[in-house]
Amino acid sequence: MSLPVARKPALRRFHQARWDEPVVFELSAPGERGVIPSQVEPAVRALVGDVVSGLPDGLRRAAPPALPELGQMRVLRHYLRLSQENLGADLNVDVGQGTCTMKYSPKVNDRLAAHPSLLDLHPLQDLADAQGILEIIWRTQRMLAEISGMDEVGLHTQGGSAAIWANIAMIRAYFEGRGEAEQRTEVITTIFSHPSNAATAKAAGYEVITIYPDADGYPDIEAFKRALSPRTAAIMVTNPEDTGIYNPRIAEWVELAHSVGALASYDQANANGILGITRARDAGFDVCHFNLHKTFGTPHGSGGPGAGANGVAAHLVPFLPRPIVVRDDDGTFRLDDVRPLSIGKVAPFYGVVPNIVRAYAWIRALGADGLRAVAETAVLNNNYLMARVLQIPGASAPYATGRRRIEQVRYSWQDLYSETGISSEEIGVRASDYGMHYWTSHHPYVVPQPFTLEPTESYSKSELDEYADVLAQVAREAREAPDVVRTAPHNQTVHHTHHDDLDDPERWATSWRAYQRKYGCGDPGSSPG
Amino acid sequence: MSPMSAPYAHPYVPNSAPEARAAMLAAVGVTSVDEFYADVPDALRLHRPLDLPPALVAEQDLARHVTGLLDRNRPLAPGRSFLGAGTYHHHVPAVVDEVIGRSEFLTAYAGEPYEDHGRFQALFEYESLMAELLAMDVVTVPTYDSFQAASTALAMAGRITGRRTVLVASEVLPDRRSRVHDFVRPYLDLVDVPPRDAIADLPALLAVLDESVAAVWVETPSHTGAIETRLAEVAEAAHAVGAIVVVSTDPICYGVLTPPASHGADIVCGDLQSLGLHAYYGGAHGGFLAVHDDPRFVMELPSRIFGLAATDVPGEYGFGDVAYERTSFAVREEGKEWVGTAAALWGIAAGVYLALQGPQGMAELGETILARTRYAQQRLQGIPGVRLGDDAVHFREFTIELSGVSPASVVERLRPLGIAPGVPLDDQRLLICVTETNTSDDIDALAAAVAAILEEDHR
Incomplete structure (x- = not known):
């Protein structure tokens, strides 16, 4: 055939990469090295001797771990092939993952988050060495407070569910402080709120009551009224719900919850359509969370790390996780870590720093x-x-x-x-x-x-x-x-997969090691490398 | 100005271009986006623009602003930080950053095993590489961090045994303990059995170990870097009363040290940051959980486990979720705790890291850290006014006790030299961390600086 090229068909003739790549263990070749660690110097050895032989009985590993042995480029090629066999959001019109807000994660933000001054900064360095990142954390806290209408924001958690956990942990601490913990044993959620609202409440020790929709698809307010009681600690709801339907009576729900002394917790995983339109605090909520990896443009990382933000009204500020970044009158930033009513540390240090930087840059790019x-x-x-x-x-x-x-x-x-x-x-x-x-x-x-x-x-x-x-x-x-x-898939890396083995403890293969033990196969070196 | 009438389309918002917007509104049959918000009552509307700083819509302006802020950070020169206490300076091989920076991994999320085959295989390999390092058959897709991993490990022990007491046999990182306490307190009581010379006090432990005990919690290396040498005895005693042995640890030491499972640990948990992740101001932590291939334990794990499966084609590896019905994705509050976005990318990083290191790399790395830790201990304990906090075997971290000068003042006085000597634990003890990134020259510089301070003060 010759030019001109015919017009493309209406639908893309897609085919996913198919490298037929072995499992990494099968690539092993004895003696190959991927990296060489920094070696013990002669001066050190002269002083301390052979520290490995000197280990107490039983402490020295008898046989080296059966990790594969690969040259560096082979490791790289293996993982690059696997990456090609993965359909990331950058390559995909990723609108099919509802509830997860698969939006663009700007590349400039990745570059900013990898700033060399951040990569090697230790979280326990003198605060004077960390003023740049502390300012970014503080500014992000303040911007999210404005976006939610809340008084203070914490950025400690690594994902949305972790943030929901922090919400229920704060609610629990609040009622303990008021002597109502014994009384308030129930949490009410709706079926179209993310399952983690129900699951974190259960994990915190609450009974969970789930409200189903009425005939029009709005959460059933009559069922909700019947569920409310002096035993209610909180409502934990998403709005708009995972149906995309906004509950127009949400302020009434919050008032009803407050009328029995309960708190109202707002899962704002679905905030992307209401930014600048309506705010959690304005509907009366006491506490809310955002997913920075959904609404605020940080990448989803194949399933994390994301980043969570917890927004609270004044009466819950004392219960926020420690520490909170604060700005002193002279413009310097420090950590407020003396917070006696705080639920404590929910995660190491100050949150998923690279994603906080990305979210900050995302909000600043948009205004x-x-x-x-x-x-x-x-x-x-x-x-x-x-x-x-x-x-x-x-x-x-x-x-x-x-x-x-x-x-x-x-x-x-x-x-x-x-x-x-x-x-x-x-x-x-x-x-x-x-x-x-x-x-x-x-x-x-x-x-x-x-x-x-x-x-x-x-x-x-x-x-x-x-x-x-x-x-x-x-x-x-x-x-x-x-x-x-x-019989699909036909254009994918692999074909129809048989999932029955995954539910049978006798047959499941949770690791290469377990697979070899159960099936006696996977002889290293038998596959093409 | 209505936002939709902005004079330009924002680069991140393609359909904010007036032409596209008009066409789409017409296709839907509305005249204004306001109609979509009919269910949002007027009383709840924000009738003003958000009070945010002005937009930096030009990428150049944005980059300059954010870089300007970040330039105010001052990381220490390589090797001059002896800070640990939860976040560690280990060398990150370039290949690790290359792989986890790949757009396909970085921006993926919850794809199915077909279109996201690569993610499933990379995470199955992570599980498998960790499984070899830890000598256990089941490792989950990562959870948030070591705090969550320890919380879940102990909660699992409570669920499996139906008991309330956790004996804490080690000096545990205080922040981790804080999180664990708040997580498990409805159903577990943490009871400290203070260690003796930094390792488990076996007689004291035996005195309180009975059939009310759900778990014995050992942390090794401990908060102060001590390696537990009596784990096998602890495990034997715990198992005799039906208690579960939970070990929180750092996987980086198991190229050279015997993994806890070989001494009887039932659940092993910890952090992934050491395996190929930068310090990132404490912002790059992932948690691992490992158990034996025993359904009593596996079915209590909240996180996903990617398992190997056959496909229609011989020689083709498929992947899928092992025992999905235990998760909150499947059964909401009836699942085990919950599962959600956690730290998968860090799991891929840890897998790449272990594939690069191989058995020899992990062994050499372990030896280097052990040797330099010991070297630092010896260099420092020779200084008058300095003694080691204990006589245990240490990996990466140890304490020194200072006389005549406070740890905080040592930190302050070494600051002008660009050395961070460690983390003060109290008025006497300084927690010092030595990794492979601290060379003998760095350690010599630290020892000389500490010696100079003590000499000056004694003069």
Whole structure:
């Protein structure tokens, strides 16, 4: 064929990298070295002798750990191949992971977070040596206080669930201080709030009451009223919920909670659509958290580290984790670590520093108008994508029919499933063949055959169109060529995987070591290296 | 000015361009984004712009501003910091930074085993490399940090035994203890059995070890760097009464030291920061949890475990979640504690680190740290007015007791020399940390500086 090149087909002919890379242990070649550590100097050896031989009986490792032996470039190539076999958000129109706000993590922020003065700074150095990072932490605390309307913010935690834990730990300490800990044994949440609200409350020792939606998809306020009692310690809710529906009576919920003496904790994982529109404190909440890796643009790191922020109203400030960065009148920054009512240390030192730097830079790049543009665009994108998805036969958006959504939607393929027997999970696997990540929802599947899309502000109109086109194509395949969907993936690194072994203690292979023990295979050197 | 009428499209917000916005609004059939917010009552609306500093929309301006702030940090010259106490200066191989800086790993999140095969394999390999180092078959995807790992390890012991008492047999990092206490206090009581000469006081432990004990908690190296030499005896006694042995540790020492499982530990936990992560002002911590392949223990783990699975194609490795039904992702509050975004990228880093080091690297590294620790102890204890805090075997950290001068004043007086000699623990003891990044020259400089202060004061 010769020029001109034909136009591209409507859908991308994607294929994921397939290096067929062995497990790293299979690459081992005796004697190879990846790095050489700094060696014991002659002067040291002369003074201390052979310290390893001198170890007390039983303390010296009898046989070296069976780690693989690889040259440096082979290690690099192995992991670069694995990275190519991974569809990060930078390569993907990553709107399929609803609730997780997969937005752009600006590259300049990665570069700033890797500033050499940060990499080797020790957290116990003199505070005079750390004024730059302390100022960034302090400024981030203040900006998030303004964004949430709260009085003070702590940035200690490493993820959203860790921040939710800190919220319930502060609530628990608050009621202990008031002598009400014995009385208040229950926490109320909603089914469309993130599962960690329920799970952290349980881990803190509370009974969990879960409110389901009413017929319109709003959390059922009558059920909520019946659940409230003097035993209630707190409500822990997300709003908008994971359906993308904003509870218009949220202030009333908070008032009702307060009327029985309970506190109100706001999971702001879904804040991306309401930045600068409405604030946690203005709805009366006592405590809230943000995920800096969702709303504030820090990368998700294959599952962390993220970073959490805890915002509290004045009456909970004493309970914040230690320490808090404060600014003295002379403009220097220091740590306020003398906080007798504090729940203590929730994490090492001062939080996920690289991500605090990134979040600071992200907010500064946008400013107040930019944050509002983020929120409004995320919501516009979501409603645009919803209009596109609802045109696909078999897709629906249960609840609040005809109403707009905030930043995400929990959809259903129930109609398609009834018609074709193809499940939402199967659609997700097939969508990966087109280079798209797709997720169903948290469990339990209250919405049948669920999927949850959250476009954020980061994707262009044509990218949203492409995502909707892929879903439409897979739905079409479900009707016209269901075997293609059922036998997916076809364009991925690996083929259909058999998951049954993963639930059987006799058969599961939790590590290479366990695999070799149970199956007697994996002879090093037998695979191509 | 309505934000949507800004004169430019923000580079991070493509559809804020007027043309795209108008087309999308028309497609949805609304005239204004306000219609999307119909459910947000007017009383809850913020009727003013957020009070934030002005935007730095030009990347150049942003970079200059943030760099300007960060330039005010003053890290110490390599080797001149003897600070530890939870965060450590270890050498980070360049390949580690290269791999975890890869966009595909850095920006991924919760993809499924197909489109995120690489992440699953890299984390399975992390689990497997740690498993070899620790001589245990099950290691989870990382949790937040060593604080959470120890909290969960002890909570698991409580759930498995149905008992309330935890005997704390070591000097534990105080911040870690603070977190553990607040985490487990509804169902566990921490009871200290103070160590003797920095290691477990076995007779005192035996005196209180009975069938009310859920776990014995040993930290080795301890807060002061002491290696526990009686772990096997502790474990034997604990197991005799049905108690579980929880060891919190730092994996960096197990190229040369016997791993705790070989002495009877049931749950081993700790931090990953030493394995390929920068100090980062204390902001790069990940936690590991390891157990034997015993469903009683595995089913109590809250974190995900990526396991190996077969696919339709011979010779192809697939991956998936081991025993997912125990997690809060599957069953909300009925799961074990909770699981969420934690420290997966740091797990990938630790895996790359161990693959680079190999058995020989870990052994040599362990020897270097042991030797230089011992060297520093000997150089310092020769100084009049300095004695070692205890006679235990130390790895990386140890204390000295000073007479005639306070540790805080030593820290203050070495500051002009660009040396941070350690962390004062009280009015007498200074906690000194020596890693492979502190050479014999660095240690000599430290010893000379400390000697000069003491000499000056005695003159």
